Amino acid sequence: MNVAPKLSEKEYKKNFTEHVTPFNRDAAVAEANRCLYCYDSPCMDACPTHIDISEFIRKIATGNMKGSAKTILSANWVPLTCAKACPVEVLCEGACVFNDKQEKPIEIGRLQRHTMDWFYQEKPSLFTPASPNGKSIGVIGSGPAGLACAAEGVMLGFDVTIYESNDTPGGLDTWGIAPYKMSQADSLTEVEYIKSLGVKIQTGVTIGKDKTIAQLEEAHDTIFIGVGLPQGKNISLPGSDLKGVENAVDYIAKVKAEKYSQVDVGRKVAIIGCGNTAIDAATESVRLGAEEVYIIYRRGKEEMTAYWFEYELAQKDNVRFFWLTNPVRIEGEGHVQALVCEKMELVAGSAGERKKPQAVSGSEFSLPVDMVIKSVGQDLGDHFLSGVEKLEIANSRIKVNPETFQTDNPKYFAGGDCINGGKEVVNAAYDGKKAAQGIHAFLFPTTAE
Amino acid sequence: MVDLSINCGGIKSPNPFWLASAPPSNSAYQVCKAFEDGWGGAVWKTIGAPVMNVCNRYGGMDYAGTKIVGLNNVELISDRDFDLNLKEIAETKKRFPNHAVIVSLMMESQKEIWEDAVKRTIDTGCDGIELNYGCPHGMSERGMGSAVGQVPEYCEMITEWVTNVSTIPVLVKLTPNVTDILPPARAAKRANAHGISLINTINSIIGVDLDSLAIRPDVAGKGSHGGYAGPAVKPIALHMTSQVAADPQVNLPISGMGGVSNWRDAVEFMLLGASSVQVCTAVMHYGFRIVEDMKEGMATWMQEKGFKTCDEFIGKSVPRIAQFGDFDLLKKTVAKIDEDTCINCNLCYIACEDGAHQCIDRVEIKESTKLQPRVREEDCVGCDLCSLVCPVEGCISMVEVPRIKEGSITWPELVAKLPQPMTWEDLRAYQKQYGIEIH
Known part of the structure; x- marks a missing residue:
């Protein structure tokens, strides 16, 4: 494979450092005080675990950190992960009443992280398990x-x-x-x-x-x-056995071992699919040093399943999007050298169904790439x-x-x-x-x- | 263009903004810098008997992430030599002949000492003298400051010593730590003071440290009451200013202070009778530079309102000061919630439900999980709490309800009208005629 040159440790560190920074205590208290402490908190409804958000935020404001952690953990056992991985823009923060005032919503994710960082640092005792029930x-x-x-x-x-x-x-x-x-x-x-x-x-x-x-x-x-x-969906694509074809989830897990110099990435990488996992695979490829990263999606931008803020992140990383583009086959001598695609157009489906992509005849083109990452879902x-x-x-x-x-x-x-x-x-x-x-x-x- | 210049009891200054007698007016360096930045006057930090200060001397009250909504202190009067202060005052006045330089004095309560201090102060060329009868801590334990301000007879006696020898205007600065501000103000008037300054700081304990259990500010393990100032005291100061302004027996110009942080506060004090305003805490927080906005904001407001000089609006709201017994009991308002701008936080609902009169319902909104607060107007008592808690400007308004029957009545009139002693039944029957029902 035509492997992209490795980066310096400093560059890897910069590329993979968490992009949301923690609040310091003063900033957390200031943000917590901005919260209106709504009586009917739409954020709480929007959270799938229904954390009593305005309550845990108020407790940050008053310095009751232990109580804040208890409010969170009573509803959700993995709140630090949620604080960092949740698409808050479409959940709690998206529901914040400040949006209705055309103001910046409360940074709920960062505040939850603030409480949980404190909690895992201090490790106070909060819960006592019930006595054994024998089962x-x-x-x-x-x-x-x-x-x-x-x-x-x-x-x-x-x-x-x-x-x-x-x-x-x-x-x-x-x-x-x-x-x-x-x-x-x-x-x-x-x-x-x-x-x-x-x-x-x-x-x-x-x-x-x-x-x-x-x-x-x-x-x-x-x-x-x-x-x-656990299993990446496979789309049957001729050439899938070539070296340099990967499944997105496996690839992301490799990167996640945080030994970046040991993960080979092609100079030019094509990702097939446009969900949130595809975006992760694309942005991580860029951050590993790939020179060109493409996202190949057979439908239009309006239909991508990735969240808009994930799409924006990929754009900032200079990922290039090929909308209405269908992969046809992977070509190469032992390893990936090109992804052959065809352009698609949307045609009306049967009544009530969404429009279907259909190949445009004679639109086939070859995209020189060194790596193909399939990200078309898991089963x-x-x-x-x-x-x-x-x-x-x-x-x-x-x-x-x-x-x-x-x-x-x-x-x-x-x-x-x-x-x-x-x-x-x-x-x-x-x-x-x-x-x-x-x-x-x-x-x-x-x-x- | 509007004219911001004022005359407060014979003391003229290019604008109504004076530094209060406090740490920001401690030295010629500070006062000159303030004048260069645009302040119209300064009351020099009180000079007088020898003192020695302690550490720490200030305590801040923060609220909901806002620093220093209140500030207290156990600092004393100037701890710089009396003569050094006089020298710097003279130099400052020479450099800034058109600015108001007022010297705050606090001496031991002996006639000769006061007379000597007044004469030497006048020799500096300053524009006026302010008598500090307000300092509520430290000096009061030595029989000065609020120990004088709290006893009208002392207040009158010492003021008389001063006015008898003074050739320049004398302002008497009052302590708010009294049950009634009028007796000391009237005492100052009887002693021929030229104006009243108020309020000095309020007795306070700013807080207790939850870790060490120490009183703040902590002076080597001990704490004491200190003088409270800053934005949080403004309502108390406005009230006392208005009382002095409205009292026909006092009838003196007022230099108002207590929580003045910006031009809006200043306008309020002036509308309630102050012809100059003094500022300390806001300067201690942000520096002298705040005066630019104060001047500009006040001038813009005056232009918008059509006032050409400060005199045109000083005291303009004083005639509106009334007593409860003057109120029209038949005025009725109800809250109206603008459902288009409402963000459904339902803070109004819970405030009304738990804190007021249970007259807001929450109704379901079509195709939404949110609940819309809605006022049951027939039960609304018009208290205004909902609009005060509402975070959306203009969303909740208090709307006057047309009277179902012409008329207005005050409590004394009602007492005269209904059989005495008044029964609840008689009162309810009367209210009902005017559509007033209390559930």
């Missing part, structure tokens, strides 16, 4: 859904063990968030905190390989599935879950009761990307917490409402 939960996957279920489970008196196939826990919190948004250390800090509550984590254990479904069912009263969407893949009875999976989503997060097999509960097709960390955090409550209500029906 156990086995949690598959240590991403945000699994961590939230485990933490909430321990608080409810369960004996909880998380099984994680990777050697480093945290799932996408650890491996999937662009380093310039959050470092791996932050995710591991949250994992450590959850462990300190009494959650056991076994890393390097793959269910279906190192431990069978039967063993798991034997060991635990209930099982929570929080496996995310559940083919694995141990097929051995679980009565588990209904459709379109890469495990079917659950939306209130209790119980699957059709009553012993199994699930949450996070594997039930929603791929959303935010904060959604997974909510699912996991609610699932633990669902498990409790299921196993101890008399104590439930």
